[in-house]
Every structure is written in structure tokens, then in C-alpha cells.
Amino acid sequence: MAGTTQTTTTTGNDARELTTKDGARTSALTTERGSTTIADVVVSKIAGIAAREVTGVHGLGGGAQRAFGALRERIPGGSTNYSQGVSVEVGTAEAAVDVEIVAEYGVAIADVAEAVRRSIVTGIERMTGLRVIEVNVNVNDVWLPQDDEQDDEAAPSRVQ
Secondary structure (H helix, E strand, O other), X not given: OOOEEXXXXXXXXXXXXXXXXXXXXXXXXXXXXXXXXXXXXHHHHHHHHHXXXXXXXXXXXXXXXXXXXXXXXXXXXXXXXXXXXXXXXEOOOEEEEEEEEEEEOXXXXXXXXXXXXXXXXXXXXXXXXXXXXXXXXXXXEEEOHHHHHHHHHHOOOOOO
């Protein structure tokens, strides 16, 4: 990268940027020594984990995604799909995120959505150096505590 100074700046969200001699900004992921490419799945996992950490978020994804995820977790050796309900677009220096959440009943949904945005932006920018330009939060359901109780009653135990 000819013309890149060694000036590293930090944005308000800790995403590192390099400033070129002509004043343009470029990602710290591309330097004189090479470039770093971050896969979409990495960014979507970070976003999914960050969203789940927010108080008031019961889960991620739509109804079918959540049902499949619950089934997957019950299988011995199965694991949690942290990317469930998250889609991302990742460029060389920027990322955009769409996330579907299930909010807990009684929370201020607008506040939860903003907390999800902050958590996702902070997590992605801190861990990857990518600048997050957009986080769209789609609240597609509200979880009630009795929803889990009904699920437990619907599936009787096979073992006594």
C-alpha cells in the first residue's frame, strides 16, 4: 500500500483505521505487510453472541429457525448455532448486520433493540477492526414465561 502513513486512529467504537497521505481512510485489515480477510460466518457468530448477551433478548431467529436450533441442541454432541437469526454482509473494511430477535415480554422493545445494536457494533468492531455501518433489528416475537411451560407439558417424558 504505497502512500499509507503509519498514522493509526481509533473511531468512537474502537475500529482501527489507517489514514493515507491523500487523507483517505482505509481499514487496518489492509497494511503494507498484507491483508486480513474475515469470513462472513465469523462476523455473524460475533453478532449472534453479542445480541444474546443483551438483557431482554430471549432468543434469535424466526419460529422455524428456533425450533430447528432447539432440536439441534438436544442431539448428543449437538451445538448451539450462534449465527442463527443473523445475516451479514462483509466487505474489505465494513460490515452490515441484520438480526432477528425474540424479546422477553415486559421489556421496552425500542431500548432492547438499541442495546442489541450497541452490543453488536462494539463486538464486531473490537474483534475484527471492521467498521459496522448498519445493524437492522427485526423483533419477530415476544416470549412469555408460560410458553416454555406449555412446551414442557406437550412433550411427556418417555422414561418413568
